[in-house]
Amino acid sequence: MSAPDLGAAPVGAGLRVGVLALQGDVREHAAVLTALGAGVVLVRRASELDDVAGLVLPGGESSVMDKLTRRFALRDPLRERIAAGLPVYGTCAGLILLADRLLDGIAGQQTLGGLDATVRRNAFGAQNESFETRLAVPALGDAPVAATFIRAPEVVEVGAGVDVLARLADGRIVAVEQGPLLGTAFHPEVDGETRFHARFLEQVRAAV
Amino acid sequence: MTENTTTQTGGLRVKRGLAEMLKGGVIMDVVTAEQARIAEDAGAVAVMALERVPADIRAQGGVARMSDPDLIDQIIATVSIPVMAKARIGHQVEAQVLQALGVDYIDESEVLSPADYVNHIDKQPFTTPFVCGATNLGEALRRITEGAAMIRSKGEAGTGDVSEATKHIRTITGEIRALAAKSRDELYVAAKELQAPYDLVVEIAETGKLPVVLFTAGGVATPADAAFMMQLGADGVFVGSGIFKSGDPAARAAAIVKATAFFDDPAVIAEASRGLGEAMVGINVADLPAPHRLAERGW
Numbered sequence: 001m002s003a004p005d006l007g008a009a010p011v012g013a014g015l016r017v018g019v020l021a022l023q024g025d026v027r028e029h030a031a032v033l034t035a036l037g038a039g040v041v042l043v044r045r046a047s048e049l050d051d052v053a054g055l056v057l058p059g060g061e062s063s064v065m066d067k068l069t070r071r072f073a074l075r076d077p078l079r080e081r082i083a084a085g086l087p088v089y090g091t092c093a094g095l096i097l098l099a100d101r102l103l104d105g106i107a108g109q110q111t112l113g114g115l116d117a118t119v120r121r122n123a124f125g126a127q128n129e130s131f132e133t134r135l136a137v138p139a140l141g142d143a144p145v146a147a148t149f150i151r152a153p154e155v156v157e158v159g160a161g162v163d164v165l166a167r168l169a170d171g172r173i174v175a176v177e178q179g180p181l182l183g184t185a186f187h188p189e190v191d192g193e194t195r196f197h198a199r200f201l202e203q204v205r206a207a208v
Numbered sequence: 209m210t211e212n213t214t215t216q217t218g219g220l221r222v223k224r225g226l227a228e229m230l231k232g233g234v235i236m237d238v239v240t241a242e243q244a245r246i247a248e249d250a251g252a253v254a255v256m257a258l259e260r261v262p263a264d265i266r267a268q269g270g271v272a273r274m275s276d277p278d279l280i281d282q283i284i285a286t287v288s289i290p291v292m293a294k295a296r297i298g299h300q301v302e303a304q305v306l307q308a309l310g311v312d313y314i315d316e317s318e319v320l321s322p323a324d325y326v327n328h329i330d331k332q333p334f335t336t337p338f339v340c341g342a343t344n345l346g347e348a349l350r351r352i353t354e355g356a357a358m359i360r361s362k363g364e365a366g367t368g369d370v371s372e373a374t375k376h377i378r379t380i381t382g383e384i385r386a387l388a389a390k391s392r393d394e395l396y397v398a399a400k401e402l403q404a405p406y407d408l409v410v411e412i413a414e415t416g417k418l419p420v421v422l423f424t425a426g427g428v429a430t431p432a433d434a435a436f437m438m439q440l441g442a443d444g445v446f447v448g449s450g451i452f453k454s455g456d457p458a459a460r461a462a463a464i465v466k467a468t469a470f471f472d473d474p475a476v477i478a479e480a481s482r483g484l485g486e487a488m489v490g491i492n493v494a495d496l497p498a499p500h501r502l503a504e505r506g507w
Contacts (some may be wrong), residue, residue, distance in 0.1 A: 127312035
């Protein structure tokens with residue numbers, strides 16, 4: 001085994017990625033991405049999307065992010081970039097935005113789509129049911145993932161091209177991947193867990 | 209370690225975490241299920257269910273208490289965004305009832321009549337997280353020590369006068385900056401003066417921020433008011449009487465949501481401020497005699 005290369009560049013070095021910054025836990029995602037060496041652009045306007053090579057859709061209230069992307073003409077540019085292969089990582093509300101099909105949205109709620117999956121909003125109930133647990137995520141190695149679920153969604157069905165990365169003990173799907181699209185029902189960004197973001201940045205590097 | 213089998217509810221991370229997810233958003237006071245629907249459609253990140261908005265509590269007087277459980281049930285059944293509700297300061301049983309009703313956040317609020325003039329609720333044993341008001345850093349830290357998972361600067365509710373909200377958010381953020389500038393040996397006295405636990409004071413000095421989300425409240429009535437609070441460092445905004453005491457609540461609610469998200473873009477705020485009809489009439493805080501100032505409740 002070779003000695004670790006202490007001079008190795010961090011996984012995000014030289015990459016510019018966006019965090020959709022209309023509402024939600026933007027700051028937490030930006031902190032993880034910055035710690036991994038990436039340059040972070042807060043995206044609220046279509047023009048801010050132009051020079052990012054990847055995008056994080058944060059946790060927050062999915063119905064509010066949906067409304068604001070439409071009111072500020074961000075929806076179509078986002079859909080175009082996702083369709084063109086932009087690497088995207090969505091957590092919680094971000095996973096909802098990424099899903100092609102949504103259950104239990106508010107009246108008229110739309111998603112951006114791209115991920116061939118059906119996601120149920122507020123699948124675990126109200127805040128009193130919000131929980132922390134540890135998940136086995138074999139794709140990230142042996143160490144379990146500390147996972148915080150806050151009024152979280154679940155993935156109820158996935159298409160043939162979607163890999164399931166993690167399930168709860170009862171079998172419910174809570175982390176998925178489809179090519180450059182990554183989604184988790186929980187929030188690694190509030191737990192000091194960086195492996196999902198590193199995986200996303202590897203996708204970004206492969207795509208640039 | 210066992211994976212995928214043990215889960216924990218009601219921990220600090222999920223309590224504080226929900227507030228983290230509300231950042232950049234607007235939480236709106238509603239007194240009926242219909243108003244809750246309007247708020248959700250306008251883009252509220254959460255609603256605060258109460259029986260009377262602060263402007264009416266102020267006008268009608270009397271003891272203001274927790275809302276009727278039927279009203280809270282109706283609002284929970286009507287919207288799918290988080291629902292908050294208010295308990296009186298110190299009234300642990302009102303808080304227990306709200307937890308049993310399944311609200312997402314409990315606001316131990318000075319807008320209601322205090323039930324205990326000495327103690328606040330011990331919030332740590334609850335599964336449901338609490339938000340509490342504060343006028344300064346010491347008050348915020350005492351509430352966090354009792355278990356509050358979110359702080360809102362108090363302002364002066366039900367007035368439509370933003371000046372007290374300005375004062376309180378500036379006081380809290382200014383005191384945090386002052387603490388961050390102190391040397392380690394000065395923090396013992398700082399903790400004494402703030403009347404807050406030393407360890408928490410050290411944490412604030414080191415991180416330069418509260419360990420929980422800081423919203424602002426009390427007097428926000430226009431899109432510009434909301435953006436002003438965000439520019440002063442608030443993580444988000446509570447709007448009470450300002451929406452449903454105005455001429456066109458749905459339009460004003462949507463406009464305040466836009467202005468909060470684009471708080472640093474005057475062109476967006478200008479556009480959002482057009483055609484909203486009458487703002488709430490309001491009361492100048494300077495004209496309020498001291499016993500009628502809600503922000504002085506809580507200590």
